[in-house]
Amino acid sequence: MSRAAPSVLLVAIAGLLGFVVAGAALAADPPVLRNSEVTESSIIDALSVEAPQAAGGLTRGFKPAVPGAAVPAAAPAPPKAGPGKANLLIVFTTGSAILTPESRSALDVVARAMQSDALAGLAFRVEGHADARGDSDANLKLSQARAESVVAYLVSQHAILPERLTPQGKGSGEPMNKERIDAPENRRVAIVTIRG
Secondary structure, eight states, X not given: OOTHHHHHHHHHHHHHHHHHHHHHHHTSOOOEEOGGGOOHHHHHHHHOOOOOOOTTOOOOOOXXXXXXXXXXXXXXXXXXXXXXXXXXXXXXXXXXXXXXXXXXXXXXXXHHHHTSTTTTTOEEEEEEOOOXXXXXXXHHHHHHHHHHHHHHHHHHHHOOOGGGEEEEEOTTSSOSOSSOTTOGGGSOEEEEEEOO
16 A cells, blocks of 8 residues: 555545534534424424425426417425424423413414425424433323324314324433433424425
C-alpha cells in the first residue's frame, strides 16, 4: 500500500462521518408544539411529505385548445415537504388517558389539518410517549392508552377515518429531554406521517 492510500482512506472516512452527522442532525425530532403553537398551517407544514415520484418518470400530454377559451390556471404548488412528524404537548389528566379541554382544542386544529387537501390521502401513526417516572410496563400501557384516546377523539369528534390513524404506545424509551426525566416534552403525543 502506498503512503497516499492511508491519507485517502482517512479523508473518505472523515467525509462519511460528516455525512452521518449531517444526516443525524436532519433526522432530529422537531420541537414540541405547545397548545398556543398548534395551528392548522404548523401541523400541515410538519406532517407534509414529498409526494412519491411516478415510477415511469414524467409524462407528457396535450389538450387541444378551444379557440377563444380562457387558458386554465396552473395547478397550485404542492405544500413544501416537512419532517413528516409533529410533536404535540397533549396533556391528560394525571395518570390517565383522559384529555384535558386544552388538549381537545389542540386536537380540533390537528383534525382540520388532517382534513385539508394537503394531507388528504395520508395516514398517520399516533405515538404516545411517557416520562421515565414510574414502572416502565405501566408507562408503556399508559402511553398506548393515551395514543388510543387521541385516535378515538379524532375519529369520534371529527370523522377522521380510523384506517388513517394507528395508535402506538412508546412508553418512556424515547425522551426528548434526557437531562430531566419529568420534563413535559417527554410526555407528548407525536403524529408521524406514513403513506396512505
